[in-house]
Amino acid sequence: MPQSKLSGQAYHQATKHSYLSVQMNPNYVDGSTQPRAFKVYPKFYRRVKLNCNNPTHAFIRLTSAITFEKFYKGETYQLRVNPSAGALYPTEVYVQIRGVEGFLDGIYHLEVENDCLTLIYELIDDGLENYVIPNKRINGFIFLVSCVYYRSSWKYQDRSIRYCLLDSGHHLGAIAASAYLHEKNIQLIFDFDKLSLNADLGFENKEFISSCMISGEAQEKPVRRLRLPIPFVCGTDYFQANQFLEDAYQATSLQPSHQQQLEHPQFNFDRERFSENVWNRRSIRRFLKKSISQEIYWQILQDVQQPIPTKNIEEIEIYSVVHRVEGMLPGLYNGRKLIKAGDFTEKSGYLCINQALARDGAVTLFFVSDYLSYQTAMQIAGLIGQRVYLFSHYWGIDCSGIGAFYDDEAQEFLGTNKDVLYVMTIGK
Ligand SMILES: Cc1cc2nc3c(=O)[nH]c(=O)nc-3n(C[C@H](O)[C@H](O)[C@H](O)COP(=O)(O)O)c2cc1C
Incomplete structure (x- = not known):
């Protein structure tokens, strides 16, 4: 394994959360400072x-x-x-x-x-x-x-x-x-x-x-x-x-990133509506456990995965834990492929350090990657995250980024040895 690859993953590893680490170091700070x-x-x-x-x-x-x-x-x-x-x-x-x-x-x-x-x-x-x-x-x-x-x-x-x-x-x-x-x-x-x-x-x-x-x-x-x-x-x-x-x-x-040909995304949003959407984007604080339409869910995922206009890339794979999507069997998916069926609402909430957002949303998305450049991978995850916010909002669906999760347990649940870089949740 090249040295550069080792070091990116070592730094990610060193900042993992676990049940124990969160109990021992809960990050309380005095807001006035x-x-x-x-x-x-x-x-x-x-x-x-x-x-x-x-x-x-x-x-x-x-x-x-x-x-x-x-x-x-x-x-x-x-x-x-x-x-x-x-x-x-x-x-x-x-x-x-x-x-x-x-x-x-x-x-x-x-x-x-x-x-x-x-x-x-x-x-x-x-x-x-x-x-x-x-x-x-x-x-x-x-x-x-x-x-x-x-x-x-x-x-x-x-x-x-x-x-x-x-x-x-x-x-x-x-x-x-x-x-x-x-x-x-x-x-x-x-x-x-x-x-x-x-x-x-x-x-x-x-x-x-x-x-x-x-x-x-x-x-x-x-x-x-x-x-x-x-x-x-x-x-x-x-x-x-x-x-x-x-x-x-x-x-x-x-660390040099993977390289690709420059390719531009082709979005078809109504620009006026998209502009309002950019001005009004917010993170949801609480979901009402309502379902979202399957058609809109696939539309969001498809647009989110459009090309990113760069020659320096790291691939981000998205696992979806479907809780409440009309006409879909609840369970863990990789793209359209069902990996395991089941109600994983409580599991998702737990993995995200007991945040109700991950339990009550319609879908919890886990971004994983096997990267060469850690900086590129994390930023591409964030950029895709911004797309998830904006494209969900465009269709009237709420969203939040989730940076706090138990790393090893999330990996184990997904059945991957790629690093989990980011989690997002969308719903109503
Ligand atoms: C990288 C990242 C991680 C985040 N992690 C969490 C989280 O774990 N839990 C949460 O409730 N919100 C999380 N948020 C949402 C932020 O709290 C929110 O963006 C911030 O309060 C600003 O509010 P706004 O998004 O409505 O503008 C995260 C946002 C980002 C960008």
Whole structure:
């Protein structure tokens, strides 16, 4: 087995939950010590306020917008287009804009709290292409998704390596949804020199790049590395290092993914309805144990499994535990194949650390993979997860991501030795 494969799986293994581990370490935190979830560059940087009447502004804004405010135990929580484990939002978005009318060519940070783009770097003959797609020059947009990991490790400790990557995948899915609505082509890139880029973006050990998405026209023309360093700005108001997480990120950054031909998905959603859906997406908190239609269930699964526009891929296999789908025998399925029939509602709830969501939904989906690149696999799982949210909602079906589950027992129940990366539940 190649060394790189060993290390990805070893890090996943090291963050497994079991009945005992959850009893011994229940992750209780004092909410008043939560680190800040919004990064803001100093005020001397030039800013562009995003105006929804401008299509380019609307495209960028919808990748990360705040869509709901919630009051809970005296605190206000601002929920966003992208879901996030524990609503901790470790991800940030940067976008390089080149040759787009109304914008200076530069690298911008998307300041979600204030709906603006902060120009952190002006381009001359240099740019992000050098790191992500060498020998090309992109006229258009290069999005980078990063993680300010302490926002998540504050609560989830070592297991937050999973949530940082799954959340990054969800955020990529949110960018892809905005691109779909604004009729932009996209390509995702997972295999690139992330470590050099972190250094040149001034992230120190506190933030790391997870992935990249390109939208625009590629020209055959080399671009230089960034000619100047970018100053470090902390994405939280205070910080505590987590050595495990930093090591896990470093060790899994250099693992090359499986490769495939670039292929684009073909979706047929009504764009107006899909747009409302993106603005209104939420995680369900409680299901009413109602059935869903079989036709819609298959439609969702089919669309979710459409091609992902990237050359760097890890295959995600989906096991479905069907609880309540009209006309279907309850049981464990792999695609359309019934593996074992039975009522596994209680079992699903138990496996997801006794979360009623997994018991009361119509279907609980388990994402498993035998991957080369851990970072790519987790992010693809998150991206598919974002599709599950959006496509279920589109058909009036509720959904939630589930990152907390007993790993070994889930694997045993599914009868697989592939790693279980993520669980989702859909229903009414
Ligand atoms: C990777 C991931 C894991 C999650 N795990 C759980 C979970 O185990 N249990 C749960 O109730 N919600 C879970 N959620 C849902 C989040 O709590 C939810 O996204 C967050 O509170 C924000 O709310 P929203 O999705 O309605 O915007 C998860 C979400 C993500 C993206």
